[in-house]
Amino acid sequence: MTTNIERLNNLKNDNKFVNKAFWAYNWAIPMNFTRERMLGCSMVCMLARVAEDIYPDDLEKQKELCRNHEVFFNTQQGLGAVIYGIVLGMEVERAKENAVPVQLIESIKQALAGPLAGLGDSLIQAMLTPIIISIAIGMSATTGSLMGPLFMFAAYTVLNGILSYTLFKVGYKSGVTAAEILVSDDVKGRALPAFEALGITVIGGVLAGIMNVKTALVFQVNETVVNLQTDVFDAFFPKFLSLVVCFIVYWLMKEKKWSATKVMLGMIPVAIVGYLLTILA
Amino acid sequence: MQITLLQAILLGFFCFLVSTSMFPLGWLSQNIMSKPLIHCAIIGLIMGKPSEALIIGSVIQAAYIGQMSIGGVATLPTITTSLWFALPLMLVSGGDAAQCLTICLAFAAVNTSITTFGNLVKIGFLHRQDALIEKGKVHTAWWYPVLGHVYTFAYCMIIVPTFCLLGSTFVVDFVAALPSQINGITSTFTGLLPAIGFMMLMVTMLHNKFQWIYFMFGFILAAGLGWSTIAITIIGCVIAYLIYQFTPKTQAAVEEDYD
Numbered sequence: 001m002t003t004n005i006e007r008l009n010n011l012k013n014d015n016k017f018v019n020k021a022f023w024a025y026n027w028a029i030p031m032n033f034t035r036e037r038m039l040g041c042s043m044v045c046m047l048a049r050v051a052e053d054i055y056p057d058d059l060e061k062q063k064e065l066c067r068n069h070e071v072f073f074n075t076q077q078g079l080g081a082v083i084y085g086i087v088l089g090m091e092v093e094r095a096k097e098n099a100v101p102v103q104l105i106e107s108i109k110q111a112l113a114g115p116l117a118g119l120g121d122s123l124i125q126a127m128l129t130p131i132i133i134s135i136a137i138g139m140s141a142t143t144g145s146l147m148g149p150l151f152m153f154a155a156y157t158v159l160n161g162i163l164s165y166t167l168f169k170v171g172y173k174s175g176v177t178a179a180e181i182l183v184s185d186d187v188k189g190r191a192l193p194a195f196e197a198l199g200i201t202v203i204g205g206v207l208a209g210i211m212n213v214k215t216a217l218v219f220q221v222n223e224t225v226v227n228l229q230t231d232v233f234d235a236f237f238p239k240f241l242s243l244v245v246c247f248i249v250y251w252l253m254k255e256k257k258w259s260a261t262k263v264m265l266g267m268i269p270v271a272i273v274g275y276l277l278t279i280l281a
Numbered sequence: 282m283q284i285t286l287l288q289a290i291l292l293g294f295f296c297f298l299v300s301t302s303m304f305p306l307g308w309l310s311q312n313i314m315s316k317p318l319i320h321c322a323i324i325g326l327i328m329g330k331p332s333e334a335l336i337i338g339s340v341i342q343a344a345y346i347g348q349m350s351i352g353g354v355a356t357l358p359t360i361t362t363s364l365w366f367a368l369p370l371m372l373v374s375g376g377d378a379a380q381c382l383t384i385c386l387a388f389a390a391v392n393t394s395i396t397t398f399g400n401l402v403k404i405g406f407l408h409r410q411d412a413l414i415e416k417g418k419v420h421t422a423w424w425y426p427v428l429g430h431v432y433t434f435a436y437c438m439i440i441v442p443t444f445c446l447l448g449s450t451f452v453v454d455f456v457a458a459l460p461s462q463i464n465g466i467t468s469t470f471t472g473l474l475p476a477i478g479f480m481m482l483m484v485t486m487l488h489n490k491f492q493w494i495y496f497m498f499g500f501i502l503a504a505g506l507g508w509s510t511i512a513i514t515i516i517g518c519v520i521a522y523l524i525y526q527f528t529p530k531t532q533a534a535v536e537e538d539y540d
Contacts, residue, residue: 023307024423025308026306026307026308026309027303027307027308027424027427028423028426029307029308029311030301030302030303030307030308030311031303031424031426031427031429032403032406032407032410032426032427032429033302033403034400034403034404034407034474035400035404035471035474035475035478036404036407036474036475036477036478037407037478037481038478040478041407041410041426044410044414044422045410045422045423045424045426046423048414048419048420048422048423049423051419051420052419052420059417059419062417062419063414063415063417063419066414066419066422067411067414067415068485070411070414070481071478071481071482071485072475072477072478072479072481072482073482077308077311078308103485103486103488106482106485106486107486110482110486111514111517114510114511114513114514115510115511115514117510118509118510118511119511121349124312125312125349126347126349129312129313130346130347132313133316133318133342133346134346136318136342137318137339137342137343137346140318140335140336140338140339141336141339141340141343142336143332144325144331144332144333144334144335144336144339145332145335146322146331146335148318148322148335148339149318149319149321149322149335149338150322152313152316152318152319153310153313153314153319156310156312156313157306157309157310157313160308160309160310160312160313161306161309164308164309186530189528189530190524190525190528190530191525193524193528194520194521194522194524194525194528195521196486196488196492196495197492197495197517197520197521197524198514198517198518198520198521199486199517200483200486200487200492200495200496200499201495201496201498201499201513201514201516201517201520202499202510202513202514202517203479203482203483203486203496203499204495204496204497204498204499204500204501204502204503204513205499205500205502205503205508205510205513205514206499206503206510207475207479207499207500207503208499208500208501208502208503208504209503209510210475211472211475211476211479212472213472213473214472237504237505238504238505239500239504242476242504243500243504245473245476246476246479246480249476249477249480250480250483250484253480253481253484254484259408260408260477260478260481261404261408263477264401264404264474264477267470267473267474267477268470270473271466271469271470271473272466272470274469275462275465275466275469276462276466280469280472281465281469
């Protein structure tokens with residue numbers, strides 16, 4: 001047991017381990033981005049890559065490590081590198097004595113994802129990238145020089161690389177430290193419900209931003225035409241239908257034990273019939 | 282001048298590489314490799330006309346300078362596939378940026394449908410990854426989802442060379458012949474999908490029904506009052522701080538059963 005804790009403590013400063021996880025994060029992000037889990041898959045890929053290092057010769061623990069992250073997760077990938085680092089750090093800490101609750105890691109992960117997405121989109125997508133592109137256009141617009149795209153590629157990749165790698169390492173170190181503080185006896189029992197409340201509140205907000213289920217149904221009351229979406233739902237409770245769909249999916253998964261694949265296959269006829277009957281738009 | 286078979290195949294292949302978002306450096310180069318100017322540079326090199334391609338590319342890139350992807354949804358019509366046959370056709374026929382964009386935009390809705398269908402294929406590989414983990418093949422599971430790009434390979438290698446060889450008139454006729462419902466149904470279906478990922482998360486995170494209040498609170502702040510995620514997070518932090526302060530320390534032992 002002592003040997004195992006010593007080995008995990010050594011991972012704190014093991015650059016080879018951190019680099020292995022970083023490159024797995026780098027390749028996993030564009031590997032499988034879907035509407036269902038978005039970047040969730042990349043988190044699983046990164047942890048699967050280093051599962052053997054965290055739990056050597058314990059296949060059940062390796063499976064559990066990956067299984068816990070088979071959920072939705074989305075952020076801005078560059079600034080979000082810090083989240084991948086924190087999750088890795090906390091998972092290493094959890095491996096020591098199973099003292100860090102899975103829910104704590106999940107809550108922190110989800111709570112950070114939303115704000116970093118907003119900040120990252122503003123800083124990187126809306127500010128840094130257009131500046132680099134503007135310079136590149138200036139280089140190529142009249143002469144057709146290849147220097148424009150070459151500069152664009154090099155400048156962005158180097159800056160993004162420095163940013164992502166630094167944040168990943170900072171996240172990893174702080175994840176380990178934060179986990180040590182949070183699992184101390186007087187903090188753990190109070191921190192867990194607090195982080196859960198934060199995480200679930202943010203998930204509610206992010207979901208409302210991403211999902212937008214609408215209806216195209218129109219009724220005629222006397223001589224007035226009533227559009228169910230714009231005249232009723234938007235006035236009474238915007239995104240009401242998105243919420244209804246979520247509750248149905250939750251009920252199917254929690255109470256009826258439907259798998260994600262089964263729910264998705266069920267959605268196909270719902271989308272076709274719903275669209276053709278204008279119930280969904 | 283015509284596009285040769287070799288050029289058409291090369292265009293399809295590089296379209297595939299760029300469309301995976303993994304070429305050449307994974308996430309580090311992902312966003313910049315999706316920009317039209319980079320696509321135009323590669324297309325120009327394959328066609329042997331890099332300068333002409335980049336002059337047209339600069340105009341298209343300027344139009345797309347504000348393009349962003351928020352929550353996986355592009356803010357401008359996607360032209361990343363259509364550019365690979367529209368620009369080569371313009372380069373051989375002497376067309377300009379406006380004509381190139383016209384073909385690209387005509388194909389944008391089809392492009393969206395192709396991408397949406399591709400998402401379904403990728404979801405299949407995502408769940409196959411879950412299955413591999415359950416079987417204990419964790420090491421294989423780490424790279425397995427990349428195989429979802431087999432779909433990207435298929436559509437790039439079919440669409441791009443075919444349209445390059447058949448010409449711009451064929452592209453316009455093809456788009457006009459497609460039923461309009463396809464795009465509507467695929468976007469309706471795509472709109473439903475996030476519910477699966479989010480609710481999987483809720484199944485994991487919720488311990489008691491009371492916690493739905495937090496979810497509803499965040500949802501209403503965003504949907505009803507239009508609050509940004511950052512503002513909601515700040516409110517969430519305040520709630521979390523209050524819970525932390527007002528939870529008695531003696532509860533620590535009770536919380537052990539969380540794990």
